[in-house]
Amino acid sequence: MSPTTSERIVYPGIPPEYQPLRWRTPQEEVALRLQEIRQVYAGSVHVAYDRFIYHQDCQAIYVRFAACCAPSPRHVELALEMVAHKMSMLLHTLHWRSAPLILDTADLVVGQAAAPTWEQALQDLLDRVCLVAPAGSMLYAQFNSHRRPDDVSVILDAVRRIQVIGGPDLGQARYATLASREEAEEIVYMLWTEAEQNYQTVRLAPDPHMPAY
Numbered sequence: 001m002s003p004t005t006s007e008r009i010v011y012p013g014i015p016p017e018y019q020p021l022r023w024r025t026p027q028e029e030v031a032l033r034l035q036e037i038r039q040v041y042a043g044s045v046h047v048a049y050d051r052f053i054y055h056q057d058c059q060a061i062y063v064r065f066a067a068c069c070a071p072s073p074r075h076v077e078l079a080l081e082m083v084a085h086k087m088s089m090l091l092h093t094l095h096w097r098s099a100p101l102i103l104d105t106a107d108l109v110v111g112q113a114a115a116p117t118w119e120q121a122l123q124d125l126l127d128r129v130c131l132v133a134p135a136g137s138m139l140y141a142q143f144n145s146h147r148r149p150d151d152v153s154v155i156l157d158a159v160r161r162i163q164v165i166g167g168p169d170l171g172q173a174r175y176a177t178l179a180s181r182e183e184a185e186e187i188v189y190m191l192w193t194e195a196e197q198n199y200q201t202v203r204l205a206p207d208p209h210m211p212a213y
Helices: 026-044 073-094 112-129 152-163 168-173 181-197
Strands: 045-051 059-065 068-070 101-104 108-110 140-143
Touching: 026 045, 026 073, 045 073, 059 073, 068 073, 073 112, 101 181, 108 112, 140 181, 152 181, 168 181
Parallel strands: 059 101, 068 108, 101 140
Antiparallel strands: 045 059
16 A cells, blocks of 8 residues: 555655655654654763762762753653663663762753653652662752853852751752852752761762763
């Protein structure tokens, strides 16, 4: 049976005599488009493991996006699936089930309609891979490297303000989008210290200099 006209996909720039004899079905076309989107996110999602700038005894997984746009809930799901995939590979390499997580939201654009899906999908991701302190606080923070001040003294002042935060305020602060990596690390470090004070030794991979994904 020959395909219907609506199923036929003409490849632009290819003469009619060289068009493929078998046309893709609508289901195959959808699968191809999804695979193309996954390939885009594979190039725009970067995951690496590194030490803290001011606290060299601490380490975390850093997630960074490069020109990443998620206009719809489905795009959000595919983007975070790629984050989860790359984090899983890195954690497997490190022989670790979870780790502190720091997210750089620079170059990430989430559509307004997709924002609720992003928040829920991100929380689901944290539940799976983010290290949790005994009190239940996730060792997680986020920042926007595009907002990073040029003046180091401004960053140091911001870090000092974080150091006086405690209790629930610190837990809420980890979800705020901070201006520098140093601030995000300070929040995670304070949660890290809280975990150690609760008699849990937070031990991570001995060598954080691993290849990025």
